[in-house]
Amino acid sequence: MRQWFFTGRYKPYSLQAFQKDLLSGLVVGIIAIPLGMAFAIASGVKPEYGIYTTIIAGILISLFGGSRFQIGGPTGAFIPILFSIVMTYGFENLLIAGFLAGILLVLMGLFKLGSLITFIPRPVTIGFTSGIAVIIFTGQIPNFLGLTGVEKHEAFIDNMIEVVLNIHTVNGYSVLTAVICLLTVMYTPTLSPKIPGPLIALVFSTLMAICLYPGEVATIGSTYGTISGALPRFHMPEITFEKVQQMIQPAFVIAILGAIESLLSAVVADGMTNSKHNSNRELVGQGIANIVTPLFGGIPATGAIARTATNIKNGAVSPVSGIVHGLVVLIILLLFAPYASKIPLASMAPILMIVAWNMSERHIFIHLVKTKTTDSLVLVVTFLLTVFMDLTVAVEVGLILAVMIFTKRMSDTMVAEKALPNPLDKREKVASHVVSDSHDCPQISIYNIEGPLFFGAAQTFQQSIMKTVNYQPEVLLLRMGKVPFMDTTGESYLSSIVKSFSKHGIVFISGLNPQPESVLKKTGLYESIGNDHFFAHTGDAINAALLHLNKDTCLGCRHFAFRECEAFSKGQQPICEKEEIPIES
Template sequence: MHRKFLFDERFQYYSWSTLQKDLISGTIVGIIAIPLGMAFAIASGVKPEYGIYTTIVAGILISLFGGSKFQIGGPTGAFIPILFGIVMSYGYENLLVAGIMAGVILVLMGVFKLGSLIKYIPRPVTIGFTAGIAVTIFTGQIASFLGLTGVEKKELFIENVEELFQQMHTVNIFSIVTAIICLITMLLTSKLFPKVPGPLMGLLLSTIVAAFLYPGQVATIGTAYGEIPNSLPSISLPQVDFRTIQQLIGPALVIALLGGIESLLSAVVADGMTNTRHNSNKELLGQGIANIVTPLFGGIPATGAIARTATNIKNGAASPISGIIHGIVVLLILMIFAPYASHIPLASLAPVLMVVAWNMSESHIFSHILKTRTSDSLVLVVTFLLTVFVDLTTAVEVGLLLAVVLFTKRMVDAQVTAKALPNLNKAGNKVETQMVHEGHDCPQITIYNVEGPLFFGVAQTFQQTIMNTINHQPSVLLLRMGKVPLIDITGEANLTSIVKNFSKHGTLLISGLNEQPEDMLKKTGLYDLIGEEHFFKHTGDAIQYALTQIDTSKCLGCKHFAFSECINLSSTKELVVKPKKVYTSI
């Protein structure tokens, strides 16, 4: 019998059968999450147990308070470079403070409903920094894979690469064998037994081989970081002062932005796999709560994990209960098996992270964008290179700025302000730009096709193009604006200047004005300045009105014949009223 859970609609109609599904999927994901949690923590420059604490606390809270039905939260590879940088620059205690600050930012983003804004970050930027992070993670594991000793971890990529070459003489053949055993086991398990967690099998087999065949020959979690406690630590508040907050506001913003992007991307992937729909603002709220609470237990920043979320769904998850179970499973395993985890070789964790890095790089999408050889390719490469060789903060800032600049340029290139006249040889007398040439250009009525957004990037060119026509002083200026989707305040200001200048000696008409431009002109008063009678829905009506505003005496003998009425006007002093001609757009 269905029962309605108390928290929200994600738990509605919960039953014993759905609990069984959640138990299976939650247990499997929990087992997978343990080696990843430790590996991500070590790569971030902190003790492995902090990754496990994050998996437990954040995993449960994100499932409880988030906006996705199937989201699995915890530490992820995307955070590694930024967290490592914070630990190197400010220390572990301040990493906890930055995590709490990021949580507060995420909560505010959720409260003020900013979840939808994340989707406006261009894909080349996200692919670029994700691929850059992947390269950083992969190279960061080479030392453990090869068993190098004396390697000092640096913040900059180039310095770390130099350090690797300097210590290459310390290669440990036993570490390489251990790493290869783990890697091969992972790959074969994933291919032959998809339901079995490959990383766990790889760690188990390589650890057993190392412990029995060549004990003491490779560095382990225990020798590097000490014994892993078999319980959660007590809650403690990190020391915070105003100066620390000032120092960490930048890193906290990056953590919040990165966490928001990855969690919502993961939620979108889950929606696609299950034909459901997540609540983006509630998801940010849940992520924020998790990141505020987790550091109190010594955990590092967390977000939605795409791979673990997909695994959760593939194993039959039915509700957020599976995510809660995943956290409980990790806690139980911590309490029972923590002492044994200390025997895991660091060389075994290296291939786990290398595979994660390869999967998150999305190399096929990266190469696809590169092959387009467009401005998006440039944004991708710049973001990627800055992520690798400078830092993630700079990469995101420059990537977004470059994307905006190039998008603006594309909008500028797409904008058209060109003279037009009816094509009398086509049905409907379509008004086209290519019709104007010497000997075929009405001296009294000037028509302009205006296409594309009229915004700050094109407003000045638009005005100058029109003003050059005003110098010829036609009687009527008709602006066809049916293909102008929007006008910003700069475009409105330049249009106002045209109206004021032209209105001194002629009549300005506008046809086909769309809703947003019309609202803008009404708000600024320009609509009333032009006059409601000078706005027309159709170009044909505007042309008929324009013909009543001209000096017909100047039409006598005119050989331009720009309009179908011109034959009659050029031979008669009085305007003969004929049935209206229909003029249509291009």
């Protein structure tokens, strides 16, 4: 167990390394505070729950995760799904969903499913990420403008209608506060690159609101009550079988989204540091964090790409920086929590809007749309469903659509063409372009089979071959050296061809690859065809096929498909008939 969690993640380690981790953890911890509160508020829960998540999940993900540099905590990607759960099921059930998601993540890691997450198509991830960004950005419009009387809804359209209906309640002081915060965040990196911009913007805009127009804008305290500076308390949610049944689908969405987000973040960290994370261990660490965090009132957490990148840029060398980041947030909570209640909601809005802008992947989105390919369709459909329906439907439909398109593409790569040895080639390489009405053996049909023989292409394969059965040649030779994969559907169609053709002729197969061979042996088709009907090389298969010709049929034939045909046509035996024909396999 010790080897599973710790080997290689802290070695080598020194006092100098600790100093670097301490500095980077301090910087990231300061950045994480306003983000944690903002994500919690946008998710429909109290701001302190975001801080609790930052502390507990941040420390546990660093302790048990699979990346040396990963920073965990609440993220913007979770906002739409968490808000939807809170609106539909309530906060208590959100904790249960987070707890179940943690269990699912641990199981995904233990069953080594980490690598499977990478198979989710990029248009799907870009589509729902961009959709989430739109939801986050537009969701902050009421706070930016200081609108009053706005009711929160699950549906994007309903929330936009609320903005329009209440636009007359715009608060000029809120707009001024938001603009001050926005400009500060934008220009702080230029003026003071070492100090986190969101923190400076939050403090500066809050002081301006307190000093210049006190009581004129809504604050965290006036909306959600005073933030407690006490430690989070342990609370076991009431988990029943009925609630598990009710929350398992939201939990699954949280788990999948958390897995995608954390592993994407880990991949980004690998690229920045030339390191390699352990994806399965990362899922286990994420799972442990999400099991424990809800027991203290925290919301679901995952790897945070922006904070992880900041961690690396500030010199982090090990997971100690992530642990320090959690401890820094804990200390600040204990010492300064009451002051956070004075932060205007208008100051939080620009920070979340910038987060949404940065996570929107707008350049990649525009690029994919401009390609006007099937990937563009998957991207747009996933994006629109994320915005106008919900994330669950978007991911499900996006994946199904991507799989269907992929299946169609793979089926289009399946080639089953008649072929013969090319007499103009020194090695008499078998090719399809040499077959014509006047040059095609009536007794031996050779087919080049190329591409995976699976459920999406099997029918096309069968239809191409079965045309040959109609004129009943003596031998059907299938060259399968370029068939890398076969599933049971492909085997079933091949079996149908073999049974139909075997009624009047013989089936030979050459160049069979290991995976298709294994399938044929498991199903018994290999034995049914006969071991002596399989050949490593096409030349050997043709030699065997020539022995089964009806020589009377060859008399007078002018097709001359093979080198022996001229002699057969005259009723003679070809010279050196028993020599191996040097046809390329």
